[in-house]
Amino acid sequence: MGRLFVVNLEDGNVYTCKHCHLHLALSHHIISRAFHCRHGKAYLFDKIVNVTVGEKEDRMMITGLHTVADIFCVGCGSIVGWKYEYAQEKREKYKEGKFILERFKVLGPDGSAYVQHGQDVQISGSDTEDS
Numbered sequence: 001m002g003r004l005f006v007v008n009l010e011d012g013n014v015y016t017c018k019h020c021h022l023h024l025a026l027s028h029h030i031i032s033r034a035f036h037c038r039h040g041k042a043y044l045f046d047k048i049v050n051v052t053v054g055e056k057e058d059r060m061m062i063t064g065l066h067t068v069a070d071i072f073c074v075g076c077g078s079i080v081g082w083k084y085e086y087a088q089e090k091r092e093k094y095k096e097g098k099f100i101l102e103r104f105k106v107l108g109p110d111g112s113a114y115v116q117h118g119q120d121v122q123i124s125g126s127d128t129e130d131s
Contacts, residue, residue, distance in 0.1 A: 013026065013027035013028075013108075013109030014026060014109055015043075015101060015106045015108060015109065016106060017050075017073040017080060017105075017106060017107070018078070018104075018113060019075075019076045019078045020076040020078075022076070023049060024049065024051065024073070024080060025045050025099075026047075027109055029046050030044070031044045031045065035100060039104035039105070040103060040114060041103040041104075041114060042081065042100045042101065042102045042103060043101050044098055044099070044100055045098065045099045046099075048071070048099045048101065050074050050075065051071040051072060051099075052071070052072045052074055053069045053070075053083055054069045054071070054072060055069060055070075056068070056069045056085050057069070064087065064088050064089040065088040065089075066085075066086065066087050066095070067084075068082045068084055069082060069083050069085055071099060078105065080101055080106055081099060081100040081101040081105065082100050083100075084096050084097065084100070
């Protein structure tokens with residue numbers, strides 16, 4: 001296992017792994033809260049810690065073809081989201097090198113878990129994978 005990082009709580013609100021509560025990101029590193037995935041809401045971050053990056057693969061998403069890699073919590077090995085490696089579309093290039101954390105797989109800064117409420121979750125305009 002690699003070096004673990006503990007986020008200084010004075011730096012902001014911390015998102016943690018749902019399973020092992022390891023620190024993953026600070027709220028001030030969120031670029032967008034407007035993303036969705038198969039399990040509901042997802043947030044785009046410019047910086048996260050305590051993850052390993054899996055193999056790159058091409059995925060067709062609503063916003064086009066992207067090369068992404070799943071990211072795993074170093075504490076428990078759970079998949080917590082993915083990293084954008086490459087975007088085909090010019091308008092999607094801002095995502096390259098950024099990270100998605102799925103709310104379903106992390107705890108929010110207040111320790112709450114995200115719960116999907118059936119049909120209440122809207123995925124229009126999202127970046128979920130095409131099924």
